[in-house]
Amino acid sequence: MSAADEVLDVVDRDDRVVGQAPRGEVYAQGLIHRCVFVRAVDAQGRVFVHRRTASKLVFPSYYDMFVGGVVGAGESYPQAALREAEEELGVRGLAQPTPLFKFLYEGPGGAWWSYVHEVRCELPVDPQASEVDWHTYLTPVELDRRVTDGEWAWVPDGLEAYRRLRARPEFRQ
Template sequence: MTAVSAADEVLDVVDRDDRVTGQAPRGEVYARGLLHRCVFVLARNAEGRIFVHRRTASKLVFPSAYDMFVGGVLGAGEEYAEAALREAEEELGVSGLGQPEPLLKFLYEGPGGAWWSYVHEVRCELPVSPQVSEVAWHAWLTEEELAARVAGGEWPWVPDGLEAYRRLRAYRESRQ
């Protein structure tokens, strides 16, 4: 049996209203700039620290960049909620997480393309064993440490994650 590469994974293609219009392999979706769906999950440990990681150099999109979210694309027919849990458990290397809480959804348009992005948050009190094919380095940072790293500009951040982070901060500030 031959393993399917990430580029061959079939995704739902969606319109600007997030309605499914068809399916295509991930490689084609990125090459043609087709709209698709993505989940972002902010993982916090028992102390409230945020899981931050550097992506592996082999990633199809934004290799070796830092991210404050775990997550990824939705497969064909997959719902945001199930993708958020699947991606969080896969990338953190845990099982038995609670269902991530959905927070906000937006259409990302920027470097790398465009996709519907649904931001979630989950508490992870389990010991993590990050997926080596996805995560090259990781640490748990406080809100202040993360904000300083983002503001400092020394780390190259994934642009979609950075946009999700900014929108999440604005969302939280608007709810205070």
């Protein structure tokens, strides 16, 4: 099955399920669906950052400071957060990611409910080749610099999640 064939829950502006459709149809029609964002932090407090592959359906070859993706039909946000983090990082045995906050992203690419999580990953990563083209860990200061210097094209939904995360009192430096 291709990524475009994966069935997703279609939701309304209050995050209530109103139907289901294949991912390709959801994207083509701009239907609201659900996504998870997981901030993966190593033992030194550095954040996993990667460049998406050119084959991605949305934001190909853009940089991201979160791993994650769509929530499948009938899947919960916590289930999707753990599944996506383990898949994209190429690890098994992560702790359940901690939920932080949820918001409705509306911008380039469409609209989707975005649930931001965080997980500590001390395991050696082997990122999924179909999802991740390049990766590194950056300190929070290095990440802030990369976000503000304009040299990297960041996924707009991840950038919005990052800005909201940085505005939270517990994440200010």
